[in-house]
Amino acid sequence: xxxxxxxxxxxxxxxxxxxxxxxxxxxxxxxxxxxxxxxxxxxxxxxxxxxxxxxxxxxxxxxxxxxxxxxxxxxxxxxxxxxxxxxxxxxxxxxxxxxxxxxxxxxxxxxxxxxxxxxxxxxxxxxxxxxxxxxxxxxxxxxxxxxxxxxxxxxxxxxxxxxxxxxxxxxxxxxxxxxxxxxxxxxxxxxxxxxxxxxxxxxxxxxxxxxxxxxxxxxxxxxxxxxxxxxxx
Amino acid sequence: xxxxxxxxxxxxxxxxxxxxxxxxxxxxxxxxxxxxxxxxxxxxxxxxxxxxxxxxxxxxxxxxxxxxxxxxxxxxxxxxxxxxxxxxxxxxxxxxxxxxxxxxxxxxxxxxxxxxxxxxxxxxxxxxxxxxxxxxxxxxxxxxxxxxxxxxxxxxxxxxxxxxxxxxxxxxxxxxxxxxxxxxxxxxxxxxxxxxxxxxxxxxxxxxxxxxxxxxxxxxxxxxxxxxxxxxx
Amino acid sequence: xxxxxxxxxxxxxxxxxxxxxxxxxxxxxxxxxxxxxxxxxxxxxxxxxxxxxxxxxxxxxxxxxxxxxxxxxxxxxxxxxxxxxxxxxxxxxxxxxxxxxxxxxxxxxxxxxxxxxxxxxxxxxxxxxxxxxxxxxxxxxxxxxxxxxxxxxxxxxxxxxxxxxxxxxxxxxxxxxxxxxxxxxxxxxxxx
Amino acid sequence: xxxxxxxxxxxxxxxxxxxxxxxxxxxxxxxxxxxxxxxxxxxxxxxxxxxxxxxxxxxxxxxxxxxxxxxxxxxxxxxxxxxxxxxxxxxxxxxxxxxxxxxxxxxxxxxxxxxxxxxxxxxxxxxxxxxxxxxxxxxxxxxxxxxxxxxxxxxxxxxxxxxxxxxxxxxxxxxxxxxxxxxxxxxxxxxxxxxxxxxxxxxxxxxxxxxxxxxxxxxxxxxxxxxxxxxxxx
Ligand SMILES: Nc1ncnc2c1ncn2[C@@H]1O[C@H](COP(=O)(O)OP(=O)(O)OP(=O)(O)O)[C@@H](O)[C@H]1O
Ligand SMILES: Nc1ncnc2c1ncn2[C@@H]1O[C@H](COP(=O)(O)OP(=O)(O)OP(=O)(O)O)[C@@H](O)[C@H]1O
Ligand SMILES: O=C(O)CCCC[C@@H]1SC[C@@H]2NC(=O)N[C@@H]21
Ligand SMILES: [Mg+2]
Ligand SMILES: [Mg+2]
Numbered sequence: 061x062x063x064x065x066x067x068x069x070x071x072x073x074x075x076x077x078x079x080x081x082x083x084x085x086x087x088x089x090x091x092x093x094x095x096x097x098x099x100x101x102x103x104x105x106x107x108x109x110x111x112x113x114x115x116x117x118x119x120x121x122x123x124x125x126x127x128x129x130x131x132x133x134x135x136x137x138x139x140x141x142x143x144x145x146x147x148x149x150x151x152x153x154x155x156x157x158x159x160x161x162x163x164x165x166x167x168x169x170x171x172x173x174x175x176x177x178x179x180x181x182x183x184x185x186x187x188x189x190x191x192x193x194x195x196x197x198x199x200x201x202x203x204x205x206x207x208x209x210x211x212x213x214x215x216x217x218x219x220x221x222x223x224x225x226x227x228x229x230x231x232x233x234x235x236x237x238x239x240x241x242x243x244x245x246x247x248x249x250x251x252x253x254x255x256x257x258x259x260x261x262x263x264x265x266x267x268x269x270x271x272x273x274x275x276x277x278x279x280x281x282x283x284x285x286x287x288x289x290x291x292x293x
Numbered sequence: 294x295x296x297x298x299x300x301x302x303x304x305x306x307x308x309x310x311x312x313x314x315x316x317x318x319x320x321x322x323x324x325x326x327x328x329x330x331x332x333x334x335x336x337x338x339x340x341x342x343x344x345x346x347x348x349x350x351x352x353x354x355x356x357x358x359x360x361x362x363x364x365x366x367x368x369x370x371x372x373x374x375x376x377x378x379x380x381x382x383x384x385x386x387x388x389x390x391x392x393x394x395x396x397x398x399x400x401x402x403x404x405x406x407x408x409x410x411x412x413x414x415x416x417x418x419x420x421x422x423x424x425x426x427x428x429x430x431x432x433x434x435x436x437x438x439x440x441x442x443x444x445x446x447x448x449x450x451x452x453x454x455x456x457x458x459x460x461x462x463x464x465x466x467x468x469x470x471x472x473x474x475x476x477x478x479x480x481x482x483x484x485x486x487x488x489x490x491x492x493x494x495x496x497x498x499x500x501x502x503x504x505x506x507x508x509x510x511x512x513x514x515x516x517x518x519x520x521x522x523x524x525x526x
Numbered sequence: 527x528x529x530x531x532x533x534x535x536x537x538x539x540x541x542x543x544x545x546x547x548x549x550x551x552x553x554x555x556x557x558x559x560x561x562x563x564x565x566x567x568x569x570x571x572x573x574x575x576x577x578x579x580x581x582x583x584x585x586x587x588x589x590x591x592x593x594x595x596x597x598x599x600x601x602x603x604x605x606x607x608x609x610x611x612x613x614x615x616x617x618x619x620x621x622x623x624x625x626x627x628x629x630x631x632x633x634x635x636x637x638x639x640x641x642x643x644x645x646x647x648x649x650x651x652x653x654x655x656x657x658x659x660x661x662x663x664x665x666x667x668x669x670x671x672x673x674x675x676x677x678x679x680x681x682x683x684x685x686x687x688x689x690x691x692x693x694x695x696x697x698x699x700x701x702x703x704x705x706x707x708x709x710x711x712x713x714x715x716x717x718x
Numbered sequence: 719x720x721x722x723x724x725x726x727x728x729x730x731x732x733x734x735x736x737x738x739x740x741x742x743x744x745x746x747x748x749x750x751x752x753x754x755x756x757x758x759x760x761x762x763x764x765x766x767x768x769x770x771x772x773x774x775x776x777x778x779x780x781x782x783x784x785x786x787x788x789x790x791x792x793x794x795x796x797x798x799x800x801x802x803x804x805x806x807x808x809x810x811x812x813x814x815x816x817x818x819x820x821x822x823x824x825x826x827x828x829x830x831x832x833x834x835x836x837x838x839x840x841x842x843x844x845x846x847x848x849x850x851x852x853x854x855x856x857x858x859x860x861x862x863x864x865x866x867x868x869x870x871x872x873x874x875x876x877x878x879x880x881x882x883x884x885x886x887x888x889x890x891x892x893x894x895x896x897x898x899x900x901x902x903x904x905x906x907x908x909x910x911x912x913x914x915x916x917x918x919x920x921x922x923x924x925x926x927x928x929x930x931x932x933x934x935x936x937x938x939x940x941x942x943x944x945x946x947x948x949x950x951x952x
Contacts, residue, residue: 096430222455289459343878425907546910547906616830617824617827681752
């Protein structure tokens, strides 16, 4: 469970998050929307301690994030807005192995995780390919595999569909559906709610660093336009 | 008018464009779609001479692009697929002013263009902000402003909506509609045809480096899914 | 979950940031070596490497600027195509331009030391005289080791080595110093 | 350009540490024996290295073409006189031998580059350099390999961005500064995202390393390295 209480985050004088309260239960799927600059990226970066709160607290599975970073980062994995910058190795297999290696797992366990995570995004058997030869959709899926290899309870994806063509988009969505079915909780940050709301338990919309809406997709639909979010169609 | 004849482009052994014939008339609005890797970006980068043809020719307003690059780049402005690739200056105002300054315009005219272009993307009044403190969607909007400020005959936008929130998307669309009304021709590369087809005279779809479809939006709609493009809804 | 990974010792945030910057500067160095023009007066090409050595010292400071150049050398020795003209391999570290290559970490550290006035990363907004002085000192280090290395590896006299490995490059280096001053003086990079 | 290529040649299956040892002792032996006889022997060793790594000497020489000017220029410059007899061939001998030595070292290095992946090289570093310095060096080097193509592309894009908005109308020095500043800005931005990614994936001091194991195959390689090293001191 991810729990956010009274979270405030400032960049210099800019108040990016202005008192956020939010809970994400295990196994839940939440879509996070909101205008540009409303604080989505800033918020999710608190879930695994990439940012530190100026005020308020964030806890994962009952432990304050700031007190046990390793626990927070194994429980919450993140796929960033520009997945390209997130790949740290030159080949597919080495990249997925990076997280598990840092956890000090045994070589067998690492190999198993690499294999399983790549299979989960339909990239199995491509361990030795160079990451700079992959297409946009493949890079996105590889980034997801790298996050999955941490075997997280919660997977956070920051605009995972940008630049993807329809087949790739559907392939990423299909992966997300499977993950959700297997009990991973998902937080999907996106401006494009098409197909995503059918997956979601809740839609949370930020505006000016606050939670402006937190409801089921059906109930939320009407109020989205006034918050600068386009309803799915 | 942009005219492409028998255009072939190769990257090493990859044939990205495999014999493209295409004409874009003055004042026309064309949507360019197609799966990832189908050659959209490669094609438009020939319009202003960022790439050179391996075979075939590209001409703008009757002059071969390769023979008069300055003329081509004055007539055709481009928003790059990855907006952060496009910024040349450290602050918002300086970046938008860069192109007009190179055109040798008066300071007043430069200021007017900077102001108008920033207003068109909802960034007015933010001239002195640093580009590295902008959110993802804000960078995209800044890149669009930089191209608008050139006030070109032809404006090419390579996936201009990625990462934009709905108000910005609508604001950019409104600006495009105005430009179209005032006679600027538009080429919009996108995976997301919502609202765009109402603006367009033609939809061109690439597949494997060839033109697979070139028709009015209405006539094209049915054939889009089989080409990996999601029809607008 | 928490008990699973108790032995994991995370690398501190600040250090992670420094490693990432050092690696990116090393990559930038590699990209700048690729920009290589023949020098009419010397068999050694003109490259933009020296400019990046300066920038590493100025923007990363003596410790991490030097470290980024070490990463550059090791990556090149192990096969990254980062040496002049996109070449790679351990051979370059004992080849005719070896002196230059070994001098880069020292030169970046020297530039950083003078600009920041110590090992700590301070502000790079110092007087132009100090900035230029730092880069001239860095150039002196690069040329000294470059000349000695060339003379030793190629078995030629120091005089010949001086003309071909140092004097022939002075105009190019002056241009790079001016470019570095321009970058620091513009507000291109946010103050740290 | 010579880069790593997966394969199963003899050299591919050697432990990277053995290959590093051979390279270093080869260079030392070359410095100690820059004589016709010494270089002839080392030439044979270089030939064997290329053979063992399935690298054609032609491909290796072609990859070294950028170095050819030095190798030719040094003896020529040294032999030229500013008066009669204008050219003194005897003076060219020592630099010429030095050039041949350099060429041979390059060839042996080419065999390493061709047959060793960055993953193996990183594992070797982290075993050879102890403690945190080794960890930092290992990951740092891996990151250079990963980001080099991106940084190169960034620089190209900055130039294109300028050109697309008619930046070519500006003075050369201004353009160069803009490209350098743009490249620098992109490098910092990428470094920031990279740092986030490393932290999100628990970048730690005590990771599990890829397995490296000396095998019987390494015995001749290590023997060769030892012999070369000894020869350097006798
Ligand atoms: N590194 C930073 N330094 C300064 N200000 C920042 C920084 N990152 C974000 N901001 C500011 O904080 C606010 C929230 O940014 P954030 O990136 O969280 O928004 P977002 O909702 O993810 O937007 P987008 O939809 O464009 O990705 C914005 O006003 C942004 O300008
Ligand atoms: N610089 C490059 N080097 C090598 N191959 C390239 C390069 N740029 C593009 N390609 C290849 O050329 C083909 C066409 O690429 P292009 O970027 O034009 O596609 P696109 O239609 O714009 O795709 P996307 O929707 O992903 O942006 C692809 O197969 C791609 O892998
Ligand atoms: O990568 C290499 O092999 C080293 C090339 C060294 C080039 C030297 S550095 C000092 C001088 N200034 C230049 O522009 N080129 C030379
Ligand atoms: Mg964001
Ligand atoms: Mg594209």
